Amino acid sequence: MNISENITFPEASQEDRSLAIREALRNAIVDRRLAPGTKLSESEVGALFSVSRTVARAALQMLAFEGLVRIERNRGAFVSNPSPDEARQIFASRRLIEPGIIAAAVERITAADIEQFRRQLEEEQRHINERGPSARRAEIKASGDFHLMLASVAGNVILQKFMDELVGRSSLVIALYGRSGISSCGHNEHLAILDALEKGDAAQASQLMLHHIDHIEADLDLQLKQGFALKDALALT
Amino acid sequence: MNISENITFPEASQEDRSLAIREALRNAIVDRRLAPGTKLSESEVGALFSVSRTVARAALQMLAFEGLVRIERNRGAFVSNPSPDEARQIFASRRLIEPGIIAAAVERITAADIEQFRRQLEEEQRHINERGPSARRAEIKASGDFHLMLASVAGNVILQKFMDELVGRSSLVIALYGRSGISSCGHNEHLAILDALEKGDAAQASQLMLHHIDHIEADLDLQLKQGFALKDALALT
DNA sequence: CTTGGCCAAATCGTATGCAATCTGATCTGT
DNA sequence: ACAGATCAGATTGCATACGATTTGGCCAAG
Structure with missing residues (x-):
């Protein structure tokens, strides 16, 4: 020794x-x-x-x-080259799981947690302000981290693992199908969710989360890429 | 070639x-x-x-x-030797996911699917009627298969994978903490869920599923085993 | 010039060997 | 007699070796 x-x-x-x-x-x-x-x-x-x-x-x-x-x-x-259909399934899964995570997080979140969330969101804001491809990557990653922190606070390790997977796949999908312009609006939604959490208003936080997921998915170009799916069916399925 | x-x-x-x-x-x-x-x-x-x-x-x-x-x-x-707390997290996760699976399954289930479900439930009934430890194992497995078939019908491969994991872990937990007597009542609940699905009544099917999960969890001996958890903290945690 | 088959290079699937780590049993000193 | 250190056996972590499979190009026949 x-x-x-x-x-x-x-x-x-x-x-x-x-x-x-x-x-x-x-x-x-x-x-x-x-x-x-x-x-x-x-x-x-x-x-x-x-x-x-x-x-x-x-x-x-x-x-x-x-x-x-x-x-x-x-x-x-x-x-992986997730298909638009797979992308929709990913977000459908998130719409199921994340409200449950919110409900659990509201019960357990501490003042220290909220403080850490605020710091994380400031970081996120910083990445949004800088422009450029590498900042955009950092922005996608920071946005995912918000959801992962939420899962961690919820205290259910199984849901946390599921969210790990879902956030990773979501990031891939966003990088693939995302339109660059609008994604920064997600930041404000993160802030709003955090505020609702701080007030202990689980119902509102869940609603905000669902809208947030809707917005992320709506920002994707899933329909147009169907012709694309045809092409990569020949190339690499 | x-x-x-x-x-x-x-x-x-x-x-x-x-x-x-x-x-x-x-x-x-x-x-x-x-x-x-x-x-x-x-x-x-x-x-x-x-x-x-x-x-x-x-x-x-x-x-x-x-x-x-x-x-x-x-x-x-x-x-694995899942703790009571882990068991609760498993069922909490199922309560989130399975209603969503029901909602998706209602939209996609076919007459052939329902026929297959009925055959599966007959199989389940057969295992319940025989007594003995190996029949009990088969009963647990058949009961899990019902939920897996449901996930398969729902058509979301990600949720299907999650349910694979959750059903496996649930079976382990049931084998560990389950009281033998009452578990057979789950069969009737499966039947009721299937009936609701056949009628296309997603809301009722979801309600039945939630109650079903509640019943499964209520049938477990999770509180008493806390003294047990202390013991296996020394033994093998 | 096109088409079909064959061959070689590359890559994967699996087995095995060696070093590192852990367990628990013996041995020694107090 | 007991506590602590030491050492042997067993098991894992990792690297490497060899056979199997796929791929892409070359050559020959039509």
């Missing part, structure tokens, strides 16, 4: 490396640095992170479980 | 073997042939199914994602 061993900085890399790779790839996919359809070869991923194919493979399989990549037998892993 | 190659019987075993192992272990866990806390060593699982540790490990990791096993680093995989 050498103390020196424990003093080594909190073994960040010592942790499961496949988890770190999963996280890095997840961010890259959600940020759209990795375009849908991109092939993620096991050897390539392994080489990028200086690990063997074994651990790269584990990371890819985790992402496949989350729906962010699609694995075809003997062919490899590809960044 | 030899035709003879295609004629070879649909390579059922040639498919991913880890998926088959996952399924087998999943059934064993849900049927309670594998008790919570049981260690699932990679070598042991591999030997049982005549595969290498690699594929056994993949199966165990999939089960860990579903929450049916718990993997501790450098220690191995164990059958």
Whole structure:
């Protein structure tokens, strides 16, 4: 039990490396640095992170479980290219789950939580103010984080896991089908939801959340891309 | 492209073997042939199914994602021992999701679906009539299958996946905390739900489903086991 | 010039080997 | 006799090796 061993900085890399790779790839996919359809070869991923194919493979399989990549037998892993129909199912699922999360969060939220939410929303505002593609990525990510924090406050780990998956897939869908202009309006809705939460008004917060999800989905170009779906049916299904 | 190659019987075993192992272990866990806390060593699982540790490990990791096993680093995989609190979260999640599934299913259910449901419910009834531990296992499984069929009819693959996980975990919880006597009353509730679905009455079907979930949860011994939770905090948490 | 089949390169699926870590049993010193 | 350290056995984490499958290009026949 050498103390020196424990003093080594909190073994960040010592942790499961496949988890770190999963996280890095997840961010890259959600940020759209990795375009849908991109092939993620096991050897390539392994080489990028200086690990063997074994651990790269584990990371890819985790992402496949989350729906962010699609694995075809003997062919490899590809960044998911969710169809418009899948996108609608994602938002339908969120409309079911998020009001329940609100209801649970209202019961448990603390003043400290609210303070943290406010800081998070300021961060979000900052990303909205800067323009440019990388700021837009950060904006999508920050917007997702708001919903994840909410799920965390709700205190139901299962719903939290579901929201993890749904937010990741939503970010991918927004990056794919989103129109750039209007998405910033979501920020005000986040603020309004937080205010309702602070007042303890679960019903209003739920209503606001539902409208918020509606707005996000309405901001997508799901109909026009049907011709697109035809094309990538030939290209990569 | 030899035709003879295609004629070879649909390579059922040639498919991913880890998926088959996952399924087998999943059934064993849900049927309670594998008790919570049981260690699932990679070598042991591999030997049982005549595969290498690699594929056994993949199966165990999939089960860990579903929450049916718990993997501790450098220690191995164990059958999950969900806490009463976790059980409550599972049912809270189901109360959110299943009414939404009902609403979607009402729109899409066909006469053929209803016919299939009726056959499934007859099967369920048969298991209830026989007594004995193996019949009880089959009863729990059949009851879960009803909910899974519902999710399948709803046509939302994401919710379907969530329900897969929730039903599996519920079965584990029921096997752990369930009182044997009353659970058969669930069958009538399934019938009532199906009737409401057939009439196209989504509101009533949702109400019935919520009550059904309430009844399942009320049938559990979640309070008394808190002393138990203390004990297994020392034993294997 | 087009079409079909064949072959090689690349990639995946799986088995196995080695190092690291944990468990729990023995041994020693007080 | 008991407490704590040490060591052996077992098990996991990871890397690598080998066979299987797919892919894309080349060559030949029509």
